[in-house]
Amino acid sequence: MAETPQWLTALVVGCTILLWALARLPEYLTALLFFAAAMLLHIAPASSVFSGFASSAFWLVLSGFVLGAAIRKVGLAQRWANWLVVPLSQSWPRMIMGTLLLTYLLALVMPSNMGRIALLMPVVLALGERAGIAPGSRGSIGLALAVGVGTFQLSASILPANVPNLVLSGAAESAWQLHLQWLPWWLLHMPVVGLAKGLLLGGCIIVLFRAQPLPVTQRDTLATLSAAEWRLLGLLLITLLLWMTDSLHGLSAAWVGLAAACVCLLPRIGFLSGDDFASGVNIRTCLYIAGILGLASVVVESGLGRLIASALLSLLPLEAQPSFHNFAVLSALVSLLNFVLTANGVPAMVTPMAQELASASGLPLIGVVMLQVFAYATPLLPYQASPVVVAMGLGNVPARAGLMLCVTLFFLSMVLLLPLDYLWFRLLGYGG
Structure with missing residues (x-):
């Protein structure tokens, strides 16, 4: 295995990333092609190529789909x-x-971006129609973008609620044995990526997509909560409590989520049948996650990440001491890679380079790993975040409207929020 030419590994990795970026093939098919090419060409052992299936990220995504299906049913x-x-x-x-607040609260109990969008989009658009906002109007477009962009960007401040977060967590665990936990992650990213970004995003949508809803004064009369609803609410509360206290009991969010998913699938006790599981769990996305994590492992074990890092370090204008300049340069690097790799692929490529980037910038390793979150959670173009693209499709949002919001939010975030992010990193000891 050690005799495999480096160029061959780079070719397989490069072609896989290019196919994901161009979206010429379904993402799951590209992942399967990567598995096949990696094994046929012997560029890495099976334990590396298929390591994504053993990762906590894979199982958390799968359990998120199950919980989402149960909530809907x-x-x-x-x-x-x-x-x-x-x-x-x-x-x-x-x-x-x-x-936006609803997207954030739901992210606390439902890990899957796609699941939350699929759940919220019809709810929010129906809410808008009830308030006199016609489908296809500027107001309806604004509501759809609030669901899509809010779901993706704000949830980056919650560890298990965002696919790139899970990729970063899995890559950090695989490459550097960094075991990222729910509460420290939330305390680091919630003030800027969650709260400040939410206020900025809300302001942009309110101004760019003005509407005048008709106030509704009376709710529909619904039956009282069923036994199944009470049981699911209890399960969700217990799951959330265990997620929030993982630093105390040491149970990974993935295994807590998997246990909750198993309860949802149990006969009589649970909420979903075998057919519900087949229709509610997006295996395509699960395979995609496994492919990304396997790619990250191959990049690390082959030494390819170190070679790429060395090449980039010779071009980056980094200073010897930790500074906002270095923080901004590394954030710009992640944003540039986001054009090619998209948000899900960026942490798979950058995290294996983190030690070299940390040594060159003077920032701590954990700081370099964590600063990626702000950058990949602030895409310049909609295609860089697949949940945003999915939400635009579900909400019938014109491409021009999604582009206008993403571009506006990107530049305002870089000017107003990136300095705040650095100051908060410094205050918590992540900025050197």
Whole structure:
């Protein structure tokens, strides 16, 4: 295995990344092609190529789909929409900020971006129609973008709620034995990536997609909570509590989520049948995650990541001491790679280089690993974040509208929020 030419490994990795970036083939098919090419050409052992299936990220994504399917089936989604329509329909700013808050709260209990978008989009668009916002109008487009962009960008501050986060966590664990935990991650990223970004995003949508909802004063009358709804609410509360206290009990969020998913699938006790599981779990996305993590492992074990890092270090204008300049340069590097790799692929490539980047910049290893979050959670173009593209499709959002919001939010974030992110990193000891 050690005799495999470096150029051959680089060719397989490069072709895989290019296929993901261009989206000429389905993402899951590209992942399967990577597995096949890696094994046929012997560029890495099977334990590396298929390491994604043993990663916590893979199982957390799968369990997120199961929890999302259960929430939809028992009727909690419809109940939430009916509960929200009166308070959120009173004004346009309240509707947008309330939708963003909803995306964030749901991210606490439902790990899958795609699952949350699939759950929230019909709820929020129906809420808008009930308040007199016609489908296809600027207001409807704004609501759809609040669901899509809010779901992806704000959830980056919650470890298990975002696929790139899971890729970063898995790559950091594989490459540097860094075991990232829920609470430290949230404390580091929530103030800027969660709260400040949410306020900025809400302001952009309110201004760019003005609308005037008609206030709703009365909810529909629904039946009382069923036994299944009560059981699922209890399960979700226990799951959330265990996720938030993982630093105390040491149980990975993935295994907590997997246990909750198993409960959802149990006969009589659970909520989903075998057919529900088949239709509710997106195996394509699970294979894609396994492919990305396997690629990251191959990049590390083959030494390819070190070679790429060395080449980049010779071009980056880094200073010898930790500084905002170095923080901004490394963030710019992640943003540039985001054009080619997209958000899911960036941490798979950058995390294996983190030690070399840390040594050159003076920043701590954990700081270099964690600064990626702000950059990949702030895409310049919609295609860089597949959940945003999915949400635009579900919400019938014109490409021009999604592009306008992403570009505006990107430049405002870099000017206003990146310095705040650095100051918060320094305050918590992640900035050197």
